[in-house]
Amino acid sequence: MERVLSLFASELEATENAMREAITSDIPNIPQIINHITSSGGKRFRPLLLLSCAAMFNYRDAKRFRFAAIIEFIHTATLLHDDVVDVAQTRRGQESANKKWGNAASVLTGDFLLASSMLIMAQHGDMEVIRIVANMLRLMSEGEILQLNKSGRGDTSEKDYLRIVQGKTAALTSAACEVGARLAGASAAQQRALAQVGLHIGTVFQITDDILDYSSDKEEMGKDINQDISEGKMTLPLIHAMEKASREERMFMQEALTHGKITPAKREKVISLVVSYGGIEYARSQSSQRIKDVRKILGNFPASPAQESLLTIAEYAASRSK
Amino acid sequence: MERVLSLFASELEATENAMREAITSDIPNIPQIINHITSSGGKRFRPLLLLSCAAMFNYRDAKRFRFAAIIEFIHTATLLHDDVVDVAQTRRGQESANKKWGNAASVLTGDFLLASSMLIMAQHGDMEVIRIVANMLRLMSEGEILQLNKSGRGDTSEKDYLRIVQGKTAALTSAACEVGARLAGASAAQQRALAQVGLHIGTVFQITDDILDYSSDKEEMGKDINQDISEGKMTLPLIHAMEKASREERMFMQEALTHGKITPAKREKVISLVVSYGGIEYARSQSSQRIKDVRKILGNFPASPAQESLLTIAEYAASRSK
Numbered sequence: 001m002e003r004v005l006s007l008f009a010s011e012l013e014a015t016e017n018a019m020r021e022a023i024t025s026d027i028p029n030i031p032q033i034i035n036h037i038t039s040s041g042g043k044r045f046r047p048l049l050l051l052s053c054a055a056m057f058n059y060r061d062a063k064r065f066r067f068a069a070i071i072e073f074i075h076t077a078t079l080l081h082d083d084v085v086d087v088a089q090t091r092r093g094q095e096s097a098n099k100k101w102g103n104a105a106s107v108l109t110g111d112f113l114l115a116s117s118m119l120i121m122a123q124h125g126d127m128e129v130i131r132i133v134a135n136m137l138r139l140m141s142e143g144e145i146l147q148l149n150k151s152g153r154g155d156t157s158e159k160d161y162l163r164i165v166q167g168k169t170a171a172l173t174s175a176a177c178e179v180g181a182r183l184a185g186a187s188a189a190q191q192r193a194l195a196q197v198g199l200h201i202g203t204v205f206q207i208t209d210d211i212l213d214y215s216s217d218k219e220e221m222g223k224d225i226n227q228d229i230s231e232g233k234m235t236l237p238l239i240h241a242m243e244k245a246s247r248e249e250r251m252f253m254q255e256a257l258t259h260g261k262i263t264p265a266k267r268e269k270v271i272s273l274v275v276s277y278g279g280i281e282y283a284r285s286q287s288s289q290r291i292k293d294v295r296k297i298l299g300n301f302p303a304s305p306a307q308e309s310l311l312t313i314a315e316y317a318a319s320r321s322k
Numbered sequence: 323m324e325r326v327l328s329l330f331a332s333e334l335e336a337t338e339n340a341m342r343e344a345i346t347s348d349i350p351n352i353p354q355i356i357n358h359i360t361s362s363g364g365k366r367f368r369p370l371l372l373l374s375c376a377a378m379f380n381y382r383d384a385k386r387f388r389f390a391a392i393i394e395f396i397h398t399a400t401l402l403h404d405d406v407v408d409v410a411q412t413r414r415g416q417e418s419a420n421k422k423w424g425n426a427a428s429v430l431t432g433d434f435l436l437a438s439s440m441l442i443m444a445q446h447g448d449m450e451v452i453r454i455v456a457n458m459l460r461l462m463s464e465g466e467i468l469q470l471n472k473s474g475r476g477d478t479s480e481k482d483y484l485r486i487v488q489g490k491t492a493a494l495t496s497a498a499c500e501v502g503a504r505l506a507g508a509s510a511a512q513q514r515a516l517a518q519v520g521l522h523i524g525t526v527f528q529i530t531d532d533i534l535d536y537s538s539d540k541e542e543m544g545k546d547i548n549q550d551i552s553e554g555k556m557t558l559p560l561i562h563a564m565e566k567a568s569r570e571e572r573m574f575m576q577e578a579l580t581h582g583k584i585t586p587a588k589r590e591k592v593i594s595l596v597v598s599y600g601g602i603e604y605a606r607s608q609s610s611q612r613i614k615d616v617r618k619i620l621g622n623f624p625a626s627p628a629q630e631s632l633l634t635i636a637e638y639a640a641s642r643s644k
Contacts, residue, residue, distance in 0.1 A: 029469050032616030081433065084406075085426040104407040106468050107429060111403065115459030117593045118440060122453035130452060131444035141430045142349050148426050149351065307379075 001316045004048070004309045008083040011051045011065070012044050022116055033097050033109045037076055040092040046071045048178045049201065050312065053180030053194050055306035061118055063124055064183055070117040074133070077117075078140065078172075080110035112172045129179055130167065136175035143167010152232030154242055154254035160185055162203065170202030177201075193297050197310060201305040205317040206288045210235035214271065229270055232257050237279030237287060238270075244277040287318045323638045326370070326631045333373045333387070334366050340391040344438055350533075355431045359398055362414040368498045370635065371523065375502030377628035385446055386505055392439040393498045396455070400462065400494075402432035439637030451501055458497035465489010474554030476564055476576035477535050483561055484525065492524030500521075515619050519632060522612040527639040530611045532557035533602055534644065536593065549551045551592055554579050558608060560592075566599040574631050609640045 019038060024030045047068035055062045081090065084103045089094045098106040121130050147164040150156040166174075177198030181191045213228045214237060228235050242250050245307075253273060256266040274280065294314045295301070301307050327334070337464060341360060345353045371388035372556050376386045401413065406425045410418045420428040436459075443452050469486040472478040488496075499520030503513045535550045536559060550557050556579075563570050578588040596602065616636045 016600060025464055027414060027464050027471070029471065030464065030467060081429050083390065085429055102470070105467055107403050107407055108467050108470075111436075112467070115456055117462055118456035119453065122449055123455050125447065127444055131441065132439035134437055134444050138434060141434035141437055142347055144353065145349050145427055145430045145434070147426070149349070182417060240388075315390035320630060 001074060001312060004052075004312050004316075005024065007305060007309060008048055008051055008055075011055075011068075012047065014062070014065040015044065015051070015068040015072070018065040019072060021068055022066070022073070022120060025112065028104060030109055030112055033080075033101055033105060034076065034113065036094075036100070037079060037091065037097055038072070040094055042072070042075075042092070044072060045205075045313075046075055046172055048174040049173055049310070050180035051179045052306050052309045053186075053198075054184045056180070056301060056304060056310070057184035057186050057190075057193075059180075059184030061183070063181070065199045066120055066124055067129070067179055070120055070133070071115045071172065071179070073117045075172060077110040077113040080106045080113070081143075084230070103139060105318060108235040126182075129182055132175050132178050132182065135202060136171045138279055139171040140167045142179045143171065147233075150234055152257040153234065154250060154257065156234035156239055158236070158243075160237055161236055164234075165203050165206045166199070169206045170199045173205070174198035175201030180297065190301075193300065197294050197297050200294050201310075201314050201317050204290050204314065207236055207283050208318055210237055211280055211283050211287075214274065215321075225315070226267065226271065229257070229267055230262055236283040237274050239279075240282040241277035241279040249273055291315060291318050323634060326374075326634050326638075328430045329627060329631060330370055330373055330377075330386065332368065333390075335376075336384070336387045337366065337369045337390040337394070338385040344388070344391055344395070344442060347434070350401075351423060351427060352434055355402075355423055355427060356398065356435065357418075358422070359401060359413065359419055361393070362416055364394070364397075364414070366394060367527075367635075368397050368494055370503035371495055371520055371632070373500040374628050374631045375499045375520075375637070376506045377510075378509050378516075378623060378626055378632070379506035379512075381502075381506030383505070386502070388442055389444055389451070389501055389505060392442055392455070393501070394537050395435045395496065397494060399432040399435040402428045402435070402606050404466075416434065420506065425511075440453070440628055444582060446452045448504075451504055454497050454504065458493045461493040462489045465493065472556055474579040475556065476572060479555035480558070480561055480565075483556060483558055486556075487525050488521070488530045491528045494525070495524030498521035505592055511625075515622065519616050519619055519636070522616050522630075523636050526612050528634065529558055529605050530640055530642060532559055533605050533609075536602055537643075548589065549595065551589055552584055553581070558605040559596050562604040563596040563599035563601040566570065568597060571595055611635045613637060613640050 023034050025031060050068045050071050052066060081096055082088070083091055083096045084098045086105050087098075089099050090096055101109075118130075118135070121133065143164050143165045144151070144159060146167065150164065152158055167269055174195045175198070178191050178195035181194040186194070210228065213226060213235065227233075229238065238253075244251055245253065253270055256262050256270055262270070291314055295311060298307050345356050347353060356528065372390045372393050373386060385467055402419055404410070404429050405413055405418045406420045409420075411421050412418055419431070439455070440452075465486050466489045468482060469489065472486065496517045497520070500513050500517035503516040507557070532550065535548060535557065549555075551560065560575075564575055567575065575592055576590055579586050584592070584604075613636055617633060620629050620633055
């Protein structure tokens, strides 16, 4: 992954500049809030996907940095809205924007970022790019609302899960790839193929998150583990275990997840059921399957450093340890 | 106003249908939340502006209903976000969406409406319409953030006030008129003229709101009066009075507004200062000035029922008693 980051170092730098240029509001707390959250050490994972896909077709127009900035802005807007919704106190180890500036300013700055993104697209984009982004935003809000609806519910299917993951992560990574390809003048089939690569990468990224929450090493993770169960989040290892479990065990798990305040003993029992029914292995296999598919799709494109980078990013999404 | 509503009755009906058609999510609470808020008796004031402006140029394409629906959706999205921000319990006499479905679902359904609006524009609009809407959304979020910043602050200027009003109300009414004219193929100068009409109408609508908050008749208003001062809102009558007041009085008002919890006695004193310094008359004169300008601008267009309707709407915005 370090190699990919150094390969794209100057492009990511240009993206940072494009982000700074786009935030031109004279209302002082708007740039303050945006800088607070964008300068807190995000990895620019999503811009990197857009830039890699554009690079596969040797696209060199500086326009790509504006669109990479938009993808990061939309990500930032969702973080701002999510932190209000979750009443978050911190984000990436520092005070969250809602804690520091209040809910109102956070929601509205998120809206400002979405509006600014739309304005940049209206100035520099084509209608198809706007359609891709609008469709993505719709999938994102649908997926997140579905997640709320399914919180703590044992009848969450794997299909529901994948739609939730699309909303949380994969719609944006997919759009990042699709927009990169589209800007670069890729064919419709190539755009679809790379949108699929982006969808897989986002999904794998989220599945890895699910698995890491069962990691036994809190120190290594640098954050609390086993949080998903406490929050009633229906993740892939848990969904798989509930499908495999006996009726009685399923009822126990459902009951434990329902009330929002699970006891430590019940949580341990749920974890041991997830482990014994192979929930973690199943999630890993689902992740591997998608990496295999990414490799296959990318194999249809001519070899290039950008194509290799995409594969590296996909593998990183699966293998990262925090 | 009744005459305008009956003139556009079938067009408003078609707009309702377009709204229903556009909300196609299979996630059940999304249409539920949207219907809850859109069917609670909004006056479709903003779609009416778009339809009137389109009608001035005899534009008959059914596309106008989709765009009228978008304008109402964006208004609805801002209501959903505002109610979360204000921790509102009710909206138009019924339980607010955030009270009934929670903050998260309300914020996300607002986002869903914005995404859906953007998608419809990408399918049916031209790039200039998207630019108008994106620019409006940016002005709206800036104006609302400025309002937060200026809450309870005696140094709020009339210029600040007008920018806040643009964010709260007038950017959307202006865009409604501009998009209506644009769809109908009006010239750039005609579009600008009608955008200005929409800006005036929204501003007048808000100034009237400010004045009505000083109304002595709570029964007639059907809601609490003198709320703005309690909430530290810097409205036009108050801003004018603060400019005219003595240094001592200004300091008293500033102090009374600052702490968020004004006493009834201090509130009465602030009200009497606003009245004695002619704050209400001043606001009325600012409103009349704008109506005069609307009449002048509309006078440059050939006479038509639609043109008359716009003037009636503007006069209604100034003269409404609740």
